[in-house]
Amino acid sequence: GQQLNQSPQSMFIQEGEDVSMNCTSSxxxxxxxxxxxxxxxxxxxxxxxxxAGELTSNGRLTAQFGITRKxxxxxxxxxxxxxxxxxFCAGGSSGSTLGRLYFGRxxxxxxxx
Amino acid sequence: EAGVVQSPRYKIIEKKQPVAFWCNPISGHNTLYWYxxxxxxxxxxxxRYENEEAVDDSQLPKDRFSAExxxxxxxxxxxxxxxxxxxxxxxCASSTSGGLTDTQYFGPGTRxxxx
Numbered sequence: 001g002q003q004l005n006q007s008p009q010s011m012f013i014q015e016g017e018d019v020s021m022n023c024t025s026s027x028x029x030x031x032x033x034x035x036x037x038x039x040x041x042x043x044x045x046x047x048x049x050x051x052a053g054e055l056t057s058n059g060r061l062t063a064q065f066g067i068t069r070k071x072x073x074x075x076x077x078x079x080x081x082x083x084x085x086x087x088f089c090a091g092g093s094s095g096s097t098l099g100r101l102y103f104g105r106x107x108x109x110x111x112x113x
Numbered sequence: 114e115a116g117v118v119q120s121p122r123y124k125i126i127e128k129k130q131p132v133a134f135w136c137n138p139i140s141g142h143n144t145l146y147w148y149x150x151x152x153x154x155x156x157x158x159x160x161r162y163e164n165e166e167a168v169d170d171s172q173l174p175k176d177r178f179s180a181e182x183x184x185x186x187x188x189x190x191x192x193x194x195x196x197x198x199x200x201x202x203x204x205c206a207s208s209t210s211g212g213l214t215d216t217q218y219f220g221p222g223t224r225x226x227x228x
Contacts, residue, residue: 030213041222043219048214088156099211100158100161101213105153105155
């Protein structure tokens with residue numbers, strides 16, 4: 001299947017700091033999504049991107065769909081303790097894979113008060 | 114509105130035993146997904162249903178895994194026999210339809226441990 005490279009694998013930051021994580025793919029996608037997963041729960045959608053170059057915000061979160069359509073990044077500004085969790089990128093294409101989503105391996109975020 | 118419901122939340126079995134997971138999607142959602150999430154990994158699609166039809170099951174190991182969604186609502190995923198490597202979280206998700214612009218809502222998952 002498709003391989004998504006997500007980095008960094010983990011981050012340990014202090015409350016109030018900004019966070020940046022990214023995801024790259026060897027294939028072109030026409031959809032990029034960012035999810036957050038907390039312990040014992042399923043992933044929850046944070047931001048959806050559908051157009052190359054698109055920059056979308058959701059509160060303190062900002063994500064961009066790369067121009068090459070092979071990458072995306074997520075920024076979190078002024079982090080707070082409740083931002084703790086695992087952040088996943090996911091890419092999708094409505095081509096031969098029937099709209100299947102491919103997920104990265106996740107970025108584990110820890111925020112120290 | 115209730116989210117995606119999965120049961121059981123945890124299951125511990127011995128290898129070679131059968132196991133089944135159940136999922137109730139959000140009311141009105143026609144598309145249902147089963148994902149496998151190994152430790153330290155992102156979810157991987159096993160099977161996708163549009164109503165009662167499996168439209169993408171190419172990633173389902175059909176020698177031991179089976180799934181059904183008989184009335185186009187609830188779904189069960191079965192493993193028989195289970196192997197040690199099947200220990201993982203099995204996530205169910207649903208969406209209004211199967212388009213990439215339709216948000217997939219995930220359940221809490223079933224954590225399977227095979228001893």
